Amino acid sequence: MLILISPAKTLDFEAAPTTNKFSRPLMLDQSEQLINNLITKSPTDIEALMKISPKLAELNVERYHNWSRPFTKKNAKQAVFAFKGDVYTGLEIDLFSEDDLAYLQDNLRILSGLYGVLRPLDLIQPYRLEMGIKLENSEGKNLYEFWGNSITKAINKQLKTTKTETVLNLASNEYFKSVKKKELNADIVTPVFKDWKNGQYKLISFFAKKARGVMSAWVIKNQVCDLDKLSDFDLDGYKYSAKDSDPFNPVFLRKQ
Numbered sequence: 001m002l003i004l005i006s007p008a009k010t011l012d013f014e015a016a017p018t019t020n021k022f023s024r025p026l027m028l029d030q031s032e033q034l035i036n037n038l039i040t041k042s043p044t045d046i047e048a049l050m051k052i053s054p055k056l057a058e059l060n061v062e063r064y065h066n067w068s069r070p071f072t073k074k075n076a077k078q079a080v081f082a083f084k085g086d087v088y089t090g091l092e093i094d095l096f097s098e099d100d101l102a103y104l105q106d107n108l109r110i111l112s113g114l115y116g117v118l119r120p121l122d123l124i125q126p127y128r129l130e131m132g133i134k135l136e137n138s139e140g141k142n143l144y145e146f147w148g149n150s151i152t153k154a155i156n157k158q159l160k161t162t163k164t165e166t167v168l169n170l171a172s173n174e175y176f177k178s179v180k181k182k183e184l185n186a187d188i189v190t191p192v193f194k195d196w197k198n199g200q201y202k203l204i205s206f207f208a209k210k211a212r213g214v215m216s217a218w219v220i221k222n223q224v225c226d227l228d229k230l231s232d233f234d235l236d237g238y239k240y241s242a243k244d245s246d247p248f249n250p251v252f253l254r255k256q
Contacts, residue, residue, distance in 0.1 A: 005171050005213070031116070038129070043057040071124075078124075090212065090213025090216070096217075103223060105119055114127045159184075194208075
């Protein structure tokens with residue numbers, strides 16, 4: 001199965017990755033189009049567009065102006081090591097062996113507002129560009145219109161390469177919306193993680209994000225290919241709930 005996850009706003013370009021292996025993003029021409037759009041924006045424009053602080057706006061304007069090709073290990077870092085949000089806390093990429101990383105490279109994709117679809121070891125340069133941002137561009141009024149069918153085509157190509165017909169969707173709604181579900185040559189399975197709170201099970205964003213990373217790591221390290229095996233996932237206190245699940249939305253509950 002092919003795993004899809006979201007990127008993270010928090011980045012780490014200081015810590016050294018545990019591997020020297022890398023690849024380069026496959027959609028850099030399109031990324032460069034977006035950068036050429038973004039460098040026309042002032043810090044005030046970016047602050048309003050992204051609803052971020054003036055300090056963050058200035059940082060990201062600087063990032064856009066510093067973005068340059070070619071990508072090398074001196075000016076970029078492998079995506080899966082650069083992102084440091086909740087999903088990546090759960091993924092614990094620093095604990096992956098070289099064999100795990102090789103399997104990860106083929107069987108996981110990161111959806112990105114700037115880079116479209118990233119392989120884990122694709123080099124990236126620092127950026128902030130969330131998929132849901134309404135950035136007017138040459139293709140329309142937002143990034144969903146900019147990427148069009150490109151992301152879906154890239155995923156379909158990898159599905160064919162790895163000979164799988166299942167997408168394990170562990171991305172957020174904001175990012176998965178960039179995938180044209182009707183054009184995807186795969187069944188889509190979207191796990192749901194809920195925690196007990198105030199007398200009922202609820203989806204709590206922070207915990208659910210981390211659980212997506214934990215499940216991603218579990219699938220990769222165990223090379224899980226059979227959907228029936230997903231119900232065996234039982235890390236961090238989560239247990240599969242058959243009565244709350246359907247074939248395409250397995251539910252995992254945790255009561256602490």
